Amino acid sequence: MRKPGCRALWMIFAMTLLLTYLSGNGLAAEGSLSGNAPEQEAVSLLSRYIQIDTTNPPGNEIKAAQFFKQIFDREGIEARIIESAPGRGNIYARLRGSGAKKAVMLLNHMDVVPADAKLWKEAPFSGTVKDGDIWGRGALDMKGPGIAELMALLTLKRNRVVLQGDVIFLGTADEEAGGALGAEFLLEKHSELFANVGVVLNEGGGVRLGSDGKVQSYSVSVAEKTPLWLRLIATGAPGHGSTPVREAAVDRLVLALGRLVAYQTPIKVVPEVQKFFADSAGEEPESHRGKYHDLRAALEDPGFAADFTRSTRNNASVRNTIAITRLSASDKVNVIPAQASADIDIRLLPGEDPQAFIAEVRRVIGDENIKIEVLLSFPAAVSPAHPEAMKAIEELARTHDHGTPVMAPLVRGFTDCHFFRAYGIPCLGFMPLRNVASEGLVHGIDERISVDSLRLGIRALYELVHKLAVE
Numbered sequence: 001m002r003k004p005g006c007r008a009l010w011m012i013f014a015m016t017l018l019l020t021y022l023s024g025n026g027l028a029a030e031g032s033l034s035g036n037a038p039e040q041e042a043v044s045l046l047s048r049y050i051q052i053d054t055t056n057p058p059g060n061e062i063k064a065a066q067f068f069k070q071i072f073d074r075e076g077i078e079a080r081i082i083e084s085a086p087g088r089g090n091i092y093a094r095l096r097g098s099g100a101k102k103a104v105m106l107l108n109h110m111d112v113v114p115a116d117a118k119l120w121k122e123a124p125f126s127g128t129v130k131d132g133d134i135w136g137r138g139a140l141d142m143k144g145p146g147i148a149e150l151m152a153l154l155t156l157k158r159n160r161v162v163l164q165g166d167v168i169f170l171g172t173a174d175e176e177a178g179g180a181l182g183a184e185f186l187l188e189k190h191s192e193l194f195a196n197v198g199v200v201l202n203e204g205g206g207v208r209l210g211s212d213g214k215v216q217s218y219s220v221s222v223a224e225k226t227p228l229w230l231r232l233i234a235t236g237a238p239g240h241g242s243t244p245v246r247e248a249a250v251d252r253l254v255l256a257l258g259r260l261v262a263y264q265t266p267i268k269v270v271p272e273v274q275k276f277f278a279d280s281a282g283e284e285p286e287s288h289r290g291k292y293h294d295l296r297a298a299l300e301d302p303g304f305a306a307d308f309t310r311s312t313r314n315n316a317s318v319r320n321t322i323a324i325t326r327l328s329a330s331d332k333v334n335v336i337p338a339q340a341s342a343d344i345d346i347r348l349l350p351g352e353d354p355q356a357f358i359a360e361v362r363r364v365i366g367d368e369n370i371k372i373e374v375l376l377s378f379p380a381a382v383s384p385a386h387p388e389a390m391k392a393i394e395e396l397a398r399t400h401d402h403g404t405p406v407m408a409p410l411v412r413g414f415t416d417c418h419f420f421r422a423y424g425i426p427c428l429g430f431m432p433l434r435n436v437a438s439e440g441l442v443h444g445i446d447e448r449i450s451v452d453s454l455r456l457g458i459r460a461l462y463e464l465v466h467k468l469a470v471e
Contacts (some may be wrong), residue, residue, distance in 0.1 A: 039151075039455040043261065047127035049146070050126045050143055051126065056112065056173075056176045062083065062089035064110040065173075074157070077093050079092065083471070085181055088174060092170055095167045096435040101164040102197065103166035103469075106201055107172070109416060120128060129451070132451050134451065135447050139441045140433075145203060148454065148458045153167060156465070157256060165198065166196065167270075170186075187420070200427040201427075201428055202428070206457075207433065208258075210436070213436075214403050216409050218394075221430070222383040222429070223380075223410055223411070225316075225349060225380070225410065225412050226347070226352075226354075227376050227377070228347070228348055229346070229374070230254065231344070234370050236338065249339050249340040250336070255299070258359065267299050267319060270350050272410050276408055280407055295318075320349055322345075383427050384421070384426045392468055402461065432456070434452075434457070435449075
């Protein structure tokens with residue numbers, strides 16, 4: 001047998017080095033990640049990202065946008081910061097493809113809700129890595145998913161993957177306050193950035209785990225309830241607390257709120273909810289399976305309806321909901337104020353008319369002298385169909401989780417998706433991070449994400465983006 005010469009030995013050595021590099025830092029096989037380097041980098045980046053306080057208000061998302069811009073500049077990725085107001089930054093980065101396919105957008109928001117440090121086990125903006133978790137406000141909503149999206153973009157670039165469609169990273173401001181300075185601003189003022197976007201991947205769904213840690217389903221949001229935030233303002237004669245007045249502002253407001261609390265909105269089963277419960281019927285006790293297949297008919301039975309809506313999640317899926325969240329009146333205990341107000345968080349089912357519901361609120365409170373101000377309102381929108389993306393997610397469920405069912409629940413909150421849906425751009429709420437549905441950490445205390453969830457999410461998201469932008 002002929003022995004290889006020096007040149008052949010050198011070629012073998014060089015190929016061995018190349019394969020070792022790829023297996024440790026990027027792609028081992030086209031379309032999948034191998035090695036721990038991207039995941040280890042992600043933990044460090046997320047810890048640093050959480051330390052950037054982007055509590056909204058005031059937001060200060062410009063600091064987070066600069067954090068991403070430095071990374072993109074270092075990696076040679078086209079990126080720009082777009083300010084909608086002083087200190088309110090959005091970050092837009094793009095990897096160019098051949099144009100044979102439409103662009104895939106990875107959407108995330110950079111602002112977070114407030115956190116009371118006194119209630120947390122770890123400081124909410126410390127980014128502490130402890131006991132297999134990364135702690136901090138935004139770890140789940142939505143800085144962890146943002147870092148997973150970042151790693152997908154970086155890995156595509158580092159491995160010189162030939163793209164058939166562009167891949168876009170968009171970090172927005174102001175989502176937690178309604179998105180006026182983020183997604184809404186960008187779509188209105190910079191619509192050219194989204195001209196060739198075929199699908200947007202955003203928060204709103206993921207890989208749902210049961211309390212036993214086993215995968216229950218893949219959740220993909222295509223529709224969500226929309227907010228109608230109202231302020232009720234009552235006025236009356238002011239005075240001293242020692243001498244109560246008739247029809248005081250606070251008294252009138254309390255009476256109106258009492259009527260609102262007692263009011264029960266009617267049950268309505270929209271098509272998206274009907275489909276979700278029919279798809280999940282197999283998970284329910286056998287006595288309920290037939291009812292879940294036709295939930296609309298089943299809820300006509302008062303007994304079943306009472307049992308079904310006892311769950312707050314179920315109740316919010318079949319009703320417009322009303323929550324009184326903020327009260328304001330006198331700042332002194334002995335002063336009867338001339339004005340008192342209450343802020344109301346209403347969430348409307350798809351297809352509901354906000355103006356018609358305001359008229360219903362007016363009827364229920366029964367006081368024409370109470371002023372109603374609209375703080376936030378926008379129309380509901382359901383995503384246009386995107387069969388390719390749904391098929392790719394189903395393939396993920398089949399290959400990674402033995403064909404776990406893919407379901408489309410109605411999201412009871414709201415996300416930036418609705419802005420894109422209003423423009424006719426499909427926006428799917430799906431980040432393949434694994435979380436226990438009952439943990440309650442989003443917007444709660446001790447928010448954290450497990451390193452394992454982040455690691456698996458990075459791998460799955462990269463694979464999904466590869467299916468949509470390359471294959």
